Amino acid sequence: MISVTGVTKRFGAFTALNDVSLEVPEGSLSALLGPSGSGKSTLLRIIAGLDTGDRGQVLIGGVDQTLVPARKREIGFVFQHYAAFKHMSVRENVAFGLKIRKRPKKEIASRVDELLGIVGLSGYQDRYPSQLSGGQRQRMALARALAVEPRVLLLDEPFGALDANVRAELRRWLRKLHEEVPVTTVIVTHDQEEAMDIADRVAVMSHGTIEQVGPPRELYEQPTSDFVMGFLGPVTELGGHLVRPHDLHLSVDAREGAAEAMVARVTHLGFEVRVDLVLADGGAIGAQVTRGEAEALELREGDVVWVGPDRGAVQLPAAAGADELPLSA
Amino acid sequence: MSSERVTRIGLRTVALGYLFALLFVPVGIVLYKTFEPGLGNVWASITTPAAIHAFWLTIMVTAIAVPLNTALGILAALVLVRGRIRGKPLLDALIDLPFAVSPIVVGLSLVLVYGANGWFGGVLTSAGIQVIFSWPGIVLATIFVTLPFVVREVAPVLREVGDEQEQAAATLGASRRQTFLRITLPAIRWGIAYGVVLSTARAIGEFGAVSVVSGRISGQTETLTLLVQKRFENFDLAGAYAASALLAMIAMTTLLALTVIKPRKEHE
Numbered sequence: 001m002i003s004v005t006g007v008t009k010r011f012g013a014f015t016a017l018n019d020v021s022l023e024v025p026e027g028s029l030s031a032l033l034g035p036s037g038s039g040k041s042t043l044l045r046i047i048a049g050l051d052t053g054d055r056g057q058v059l060i061g062g063v064d065q066t067l068v069p070a071r072k073r074e075i076g077f078v079f080q081h082y083a084a085f086k087h088m089s090v091r092e093n094v095a096f097g098l099k100i101r102k103r104p105k106k107e108i109a110s111r112v113d114e115l116l117g118i119v120g121l122s123g124y125q126d127r128y129p130s131q132l133s134g135g136q137r138q139r140m141a142l143a144r145a146l147a148v149e150p151r152v153l154l155l156d157e158p159f160g161a162l163d164a165n166v167r168a169e170l171r172r173w174l175r176k177l178h179e180e181v182p183v184t185t186v187i188v189t190h191d192q193e194e195a196m197d198i199a200d201r202v203a204v205m206s207h208g209t210i211e212q213v214g215p216p217r218e219l220y221e222q223p224t225s226d227f228v229m230g231f232l233g234p235v236t237e238l239g240g241h242l243v244r245p246h247d248l249h250l251s252v253d254a255r256e257g258a259a260e261a262m263v264a265r266v267t268h269l270g271f272e273v274r275v276d277l278v279l280a281d282g283g284a285i286g287a288q289v290t291r292g293e294a295e296a297l298e299l300r301e302g303d304v305v306w307v308g309p310d311r312g313a314v315q316l317p318a319a320a321g322a323d324e325l326p327l328s329a
Numbered sequence: 330m331s332s333e334r335v336t337r338i339g340l341r342t343v344a345l346g347y348l349f350a351l352l353f354v355p356v357g358i359v360l361y362k363t364f365e366p367g368l369g370n371v372w373a374s375i376t377t378p379a380a381i382h383a384f385w386l387t388i389m390v391t392a393i394a395v396p397l398n399t400a401l402g403i404l405a406a407l408v409l410v411r412g413r414i415r416g417k418p419l420l421d422a423l424i425d426l427p428f429a430v431s432p433i434v435v436g437l438s439l440v441l442v443y444g445a446n447g448w449f450g451g452v453l454t455s456a457g458i459q460v461i462f463s464w465p466g467i468v469l470a471t472i473f474v475t476l477p478f479v480v481r482e483v484a485p486v487l488r489e490v491g492d493e494q495e496q497a498a499a500t501l502g503a504s505r506r507q508t509f510l511r512i513t514l515p516a517i518r519w520g521i522a523y524g525v526v527l528s529t530a531r532a533i534g535e536f537g538a539v540s541v542v543s544g545r546i547s548g549q550t551e552t553l554t555l556l557v558q559k560r561f562e563n564f565d566l567a568g569a570y571a572a573s574a575l576l577a578m579i580a581m582t583t584l585l586a587l588t589v590i591k592p593r594k595e596h597e
Binding site: 048049050069070071072073075076077079081083084085086087096097100101141144145148 | 490493494496497498499500501502503504507511512515516
């Protein structure tokens, strides 16, 4: 288990972390999710000991690590740009931590082979990092981090430099790996889909503070702030409330709680249809309906429809500064 | 012929012609003139006691100055790139000073500081140490003029490799020393190698500063470059060419050594 208490970190006038506290349960796969500059990487680096907080405490497995240097924290760290040792072969890269620990040669050899098997790089022992693809380099970096049997595994945007399809594949692979080797893992990402897909707990960060922590579904269905709601999925504003576009219901007839709106544009996006609407007061709102619904309503530009939240829709009162919302995808 | 082709061939001709006129012709003529009188004469003129002494003095000075500057250069590059100290721009500018200052000025300033009437002159004389008009002065002058090479070769490489590999090594349990020896040093080794080759070439070839501090005492403080100059002034052209060829040979051996130790394919 990792517990962080009251950690503050300033870089000059910029406050990267402001009195942050977080508990990461033993054996969990947790994500730190937030936009760039939210402090998520700084928090991870402070847990690793690569940075030190100005204030606060870091405990790993109940032992205070605040003043312990990175090399003695028994952690595994994976960097966004792999940090492969370029002058060493794959085998030497993975063996590095074990050599530092002066383990017997035989043990190192068998452990390296075992790890290369786990990460799917058997047969690549004698290659150099420059001869590997980005995905392979990152898997090598993971094997290198796991070789020393770390108490916690920390990944800083590990798939950030990879192509979308490789990223999706490695994500599934990491999830599976975590089931096989259930070491407490923290992954930093700015991609909400990645966090929801991979982690069993997500901490959403913004401006150096943690906004909300919980299982992905709980965050999506019960966001406690408009920031969290906006960061985890698209939102639109209706009648002073934030609501998700797919939680809006369109009808030809008037309905309680619904507002009259004119269809400004209908965009077909495969299985879903995005409908841009203009309300009577001039406000714009976007709804997302299925193809079937759009066809049943026979939506055309200029039509007048009634738009209101579905029953059970997630709604939050819109804050005054709602225009600052990070409207993601 | 297309105009593009004409341009290309024209540019190549200019580039090769430039190299030929300024590099190959003079070096070629030196070698030709050296061996024109015959091998026996060449051998005789580079095995005179003065020449042998000059050769070994040059080698000794280089063997002291280059390793010292290599170690200090790596350290300075680390401070410049990785250090968190104030006054880095000042240090950065200071390191280039030997490039900016004329070697003659370097020599004169060394005389002013370490000479018999210089700042430390009294202290050194009473301690029985002679710096100026002796080999320690030559070593000091050589260290001064070759100071920037290793730093200037290593610093950009350090900047380029970044410190992520070092951080990774730390998370894997490596101490600072282990990280330096196993990660940093191998990453910058070619920068160091080029710095060493350049320093060596400059150390062997230095004339101005050495000429001022050495006193040019034949058989005592005369380096190879000084010997070439003396022979040239004394109208011993064949002897001057022979010594020049020897200088060129040492320089080429250094370059050759680099080419040999550098593997054909770099895994980077």
